[in-house]
Amino acid sequence: MSTKVVGAVRKAFPDEVIGDHAERGDHTVIVKPGRLVEIVRFLHDDPETDMSHFCDLTVVDWPGRESRFEVVIHLHSLAAGHRIRVKTSVPAQSPVVPSITAVYRGADWFEREAFDLYGVRFEGHPDLRRILLWEGFEGHPLRKDYPKQQRQCPVPLLEDRPGQPPPFPERP
């Protein structure tokens, strides 16, 4: 059903599309990050694709890959009922992706979450701050190399303080 969407993207951006695949009718198009905003704007504006609904934006960390962070965008057409998944990858050294908030205002908090948990920066985002964790959190916890047992707390813990008297007298 979404084959025509993939075809439209391929036709409009022949140099940008790296590949596409489909699993049970879910079509994915893999593009280069450079002109991502233009591609997304095309998907939004073109009457044939008409992706009026922004569903989701997330990131996948592939530690082994050269382009380690894969940004995944899900779009949906409310009128036509078809969907498309747009993937683009950026290397770990410069994890910078153009922000699509200019096309979909709703992507704002999704991009902030992706930045918060993966450290992918979205260029052009109006207010790229942490959204779930607090300012001062070290690292990005959903990266595969974030230590699983590492704990951070914005207030000092009691066990780090000098000894406290027991709250109650001992049992008789």
Add this chain to the structure above:
Amino acid sequence: MAVGKSPPAGGSLLVTKVEEAIAWARKFSLFQYPFVTACCAMEFMSAMGPMYDLARFGAEAPRWSPRQADLIWVVGTVTNRQAPILRRIYNQMTEPKWVIAFGTCASVGGFYDNYATLQGIDKIIPVDVYIPGCPPRPEQVLDGLMLLMDRIAREKSSRMRALKELA
């Protein structure tokens, strides 16, 4: 208070009885502040409801300001980001004050053994009674409350806990 003779070492009979009376009164008039964050709230409501009736123990009226409460129920998962809020609310409560960690998450973090969750509220505030369970049955809640009442009854009212503002 005591008339006439100065009390012997260890406290006079009168003082001891007054302390017992105060402890008795305290344990039956717990004003509670529910710090409710997650699904354990359902069991807390159940324990508060007519079937299990927490009010039988004098712990009836929930106060919606920590300044009017002397028992804080921390019900549910507390994230690291909520830790400053919980500590601030604890500091706002006036002495004497007690803390119940309701459910596994509040006690030890539960199965949320990850970067986001505080691994037990006793890492940031002192806890008096832990009620295990995911969620605990209302019977366990009543047992936990009775355990706290038991301890309050044995607490000397003259011996206030060290008033320490937690940073």
